Amino acid sequence: MKKGFNFKKFFVGLGVFCTLILLFFYIAFFGNPISRLMAEKSATKYIETHYKDLDLIRDRAYYNFKNGYYIVRLRDKNSEDTKFYLGFDSFGKLKQDTYDDILFNTEIRLSDELREYGSKLQENYNFPYEISLTTLNDDIEEKLTLDQKFDFNNFKEDLNAQAFGYVKKPSLEDCFDALCDLQKIMDKTSLKVTKYSIILVPEENKKPDGEAESWAGSISVSDVPQEVLRNKDIKEFKNIYEKSISETKD
Structure with missing residues (x-):
């Protein structure tokens, strides 16, 4: 006897497919949450090593889909123009430090x-x-x-x-x-x-x-x-x- 179309499996499969598509687009535009945490951790270590003398205000890391880096913006409370950012790849490796461009x-x-x-x-x-x-x-x-x-x-x-x-x-x-x-x-x-x-x-x-x-x-x-x-x-x-x-x- 020929089995009928399994609607349950179809909709489950469709739901998984749609979820994967949404996840793909989310990561493409907003990055990987795990990579963002790695960037935050790397930024903390880097700042402690290179900029501990600055009184920095630090923004939460965000994903820049244009270059694929996780960006941490920084600004010195005691300087009007000391504003720069650090860029990390998806593994938390430093790729950008724009401090030298603050002028x-x-x-x-x-x-x-x-x-x-x-x-x-x-x-x-x-x-x-x-x-x-x-x-x-x-x-x-x-x-x-x-x-x-x-x-x-x-x-x-x-x-x-x-x-x-x-x-x-x-x-x-x-x-x-x-x-x-x-x-x-x-x-x-x-x-x-x-x-x-x-x-x-x-x-x-x-x-x-x-x-x-x-x-x-x-x-x-x-x-x-x-x-x-x-x-x-x-x-x-x-x-x-x-x-x-x-x-x-x-």
């Missing part, structure tokens, strides 16, 4: 503080466009010290000041006038602004959240020497723009 945190903080300073200038002088300030030194990190305090009344690095905003129909004349006005604002500060840049976007491309929905019709001019604006040399300003356009096409 980059100081550079990032400088960028953030410059951006905030630009926003305050925009607000204080009712400037119609966003003001962004950036350093022109690509090797600025080499000149910084950890936890350095920045005084923008005594800041000697060369800066680029950029204006960004929306107008009905952008033109080079609009860009030039806006940068001349921006230079007047920067002249009231102690900052050493040697280059200026601008991006003007058609108002019709502005989304409700203030972002640009499209760059069509926008005009962008970068790295304009401060003397071009100081001398009201719109001819040279247009030359800079045309040169940038031709370089982009090439």
